[in-house]
Amino acid sequence: MVGNKLLPKLSQDLLEILNDEDYYDITIEVGNDPYVKVFRAHMVILNYRSSYLRRILSTNKKKNDEVLTFIKLSNIIPEIFQVILRYIYGGKISLEEYDIPDIIKIMIATKELGLQELIPYLESFLIENKTNWIEQNFDLIYQTCFENDSFLELQKCCKDLISKEPNKIFNSPNFSSIPEKLLTTLIQNDNLQMNEIQVWEHVIKWGLAQNPELPSDLASFSKEDFNILKNTLQRYIPFIKFRNLTSKEFLKKVKPYKKILPKELYNDLLEYFLDDDNDLIKRSEPRTVKENNIDSKIITSQHAELISKWIDRLENTDKLITSYKFKLLYRDSCDGNEFLNFDKFREICKNQPRTVIVTKVKDSNEVIGGYNPVEWKCEFYEATKDSFIFSFSNNSIENYILSRVNVKNEEYAIYCGGTNLGPAFDGDLTIYKYGPDVLEYKCQRESYEKLITSKNSDILEEFEVFQVE
Numbered sequence: 001m002v003g004n005k006l007l008p009k010l011s012q013d014l015l016e017i018l019n020d021e022d023y024y025d026i027t028i029e030v031g032n033d034p035y036v037k038v039f040r041a042h043m044v045i046l047n048y049r050s051s052y053l054r055r056i057l058s059t060n061k062k063k064n065d066e067v068l069t070f071i072k073l074s075n076i077i078p079e080i081f082q083v084i085l086r087y088i089y090g091g092k093i094s095l096e097e098y099d100i101p102d103i104i105k106i107m108i109a110t111k112e113l114g115l116q117e118l119i120p121y122l123e124s125f126l127i128e129n130k131t132n133w134i135e136q137n138f139d140l141i142y143q144t145c146f147e148n149d150s151f152l153e154l155q156k157c158c159k160d161l162i163s164k165e166p167n168k169i170f171n172s173p174n175f176s177s178i179p180e181k182l183l184t185t186l187i188q189n190d191n192l193q194m195n196e197i198q199v200w201e202h203v204i205k206w207g208l209a210q211n212p213e214l215p216s217d218l219a220s221f222s223k224e225d226f227n228i229l230k231n232t233l234q235r236y237i238p239f240i241k242f243r244n245l246t247s248k249e250f251l252k253k254v255k256p257y258k259k260i261l262p263k264e265l266y267n268d269l270l271e272y273f274l275d276d277d278n279d280l281i282k283r284s285e286p287r288t289v290k291e292n293n294i295d296s297k298i299i300t301s302q303h304a305e306l307i308s309k310w311i312d313r314l315e316n317t318d319k320l321i322t323s324y325k326f327k328l329l330y331r332d333s334c335d336g337n338e339f340l341n342f343d344k345f346r347e348i349c350k351n352q353p354r355t356v357i358v359t360k361v362k363d364s365n366e367v368i369g370g371y372n373p374v375e376w377k378c379e380f381y382e383a384t385k386d387s388f389i390f391s392f393s394n395n396s397i398e399n400y401i402l403s404r405v406n407v408k409n410e411e412y413a414i415y416c417g418g419t420n421l422g423p424a425f426d427g428d429l430t431i432y433k434y435g436p437d438v439l440e441y442k443c444q445r446e447s448y449e450k451l452i453t454s455k456n457s458d459i460l461e462e463f464e465v466f467q468v469e
Helices: 002-018 043-049 051-058 078-090 100-112 116-129 131-136 138-147 152-164 166-170 180-187 196-209 223-233 247-260 263-274 276-283 301-311 343-349 407-412
Strands: 026-032 035-041 069-073 326-331 355-361 367-372 380-382 388-392 400-404 414-416 421-425 429-435 438-442 457-468
Touching: 002 078, 026 078, 035 043, 035 078, 043 051, 043 078, 051 069, 078 100, 100 116, 100 138, 116 131, 116 152, 131 138, 131 152, 138 152, 138 166, 138 180, 152 166, 152 180, 166 180, 166 196, 180 196, 196 223, 196 247, 223 247, 247 263, 301 367, 301 388, 326 343, 343 421, 343 457, 355 438, 367 421, 367 429
Parallel strands: 026 069
Antiparallel strands: 026 035, 326 457, 355 367, 355 457, 367 388, 380 414, 388 400, 414 421, 421 429, 429 438, 438 457
16 A cells, blocks of 8 residues: 555656666657657666557667667657657556547557557547537447447447437448448448438438439439439448338339449339239338337437436336336328328327327437427317427437427317318427428417427428337
8 A cells, every 4th residue: 555655756757768868878859840859768667668669679779889779650740659658658648638639649649659557548438528529429439449449338339329319320420431330330230220211312312422422313313413423422232221111212212323233123113012912011111119119200209208307207217117118100101191180090099198299300310309298189179288299300319309288278278170171289399281282380379388390391201109017
């Protein structure tokens, strides 16, 4: 115990030696032109502290007629080497002083210099303190740790994130720059927390990003442009579960890219989606987590769990006491029709209590919806103090807005009526049909606590209703 108390003094003395100007016997040139810095050091310390430097010194020993030994490290940035050199001498490093990109550079340099004992410490610091940053910059972490077999804990962290929350990687702002190996791993994952059409859209997005010279407008693509995109994505197409799409999704999202699909595959899919007998099969094959049996093309089991907590008026961090099952009652792409009405919705959902409405905004990852604890009664307002509306942005359960009905306006909480009007939470969230195959929502603050979206209206891609049991 007494000895341990003396270690800080020893560490400080060794750092003083690093600053010594009289007894150093080696110079180290670090960096590349024009950014180079020369460090002075002591061979005996470097020899015993770094296996990499020991190997260099063993082949570059000082001759009798030389005053100094000189080595060059061109792969390391001078500022990073200075941090590591202080660790080599003093055995201390304070990571709180550095931003995360610099810590990554320290890790890579640590591995190169053979300071194996420092690697677990650096990994633990990132995993325990910088989880959000890792998720937001997953491409950099993934590439770093899998290019270096020494970073085993970070590799495990990456594998866990891929398995449990792959949607965070898909929705990362840096998704387009992820390496090929990672994209393959992601789309082969059968437990993706997203719909198959979203997987397809992300794969297309990634492929286009790899070829920035391609036209921004698909209508301007030449035969050669399609061939370029096809060559980029051909290895990933076999992993897309196209039969999990709806006919509408295939028509609007896949057919425009038919030239990048193998001809035999496209013809098989065309025949499949033109066959009405396959409708029920298509509806039963969503690529979602099987846990909790969430048959949805919009939300995941994680969304459902959070909505369940809101139903029970729990905090997000509370443990869910009641176990809810989300039973699909209505999906507009399967049950709706091309007319300006919601007849099928009313037929299926009339008098059904405890329902959750979810919609997906077109050409975005925004989800908008609401919970109705009472029955849907056509042409009448229904009063309740327990209804709420919500939105999720970027398809993330962390980015949400929850808005409950105001106590003073409980009598106007729920409404369903009008020719082209679907379910409505007063005027705060109303779903319309404005033309054949056109869904739209409108939001304005009337009877609920706050607005759930910055737009007062937009087009919807899909609309689902679940009964919570």
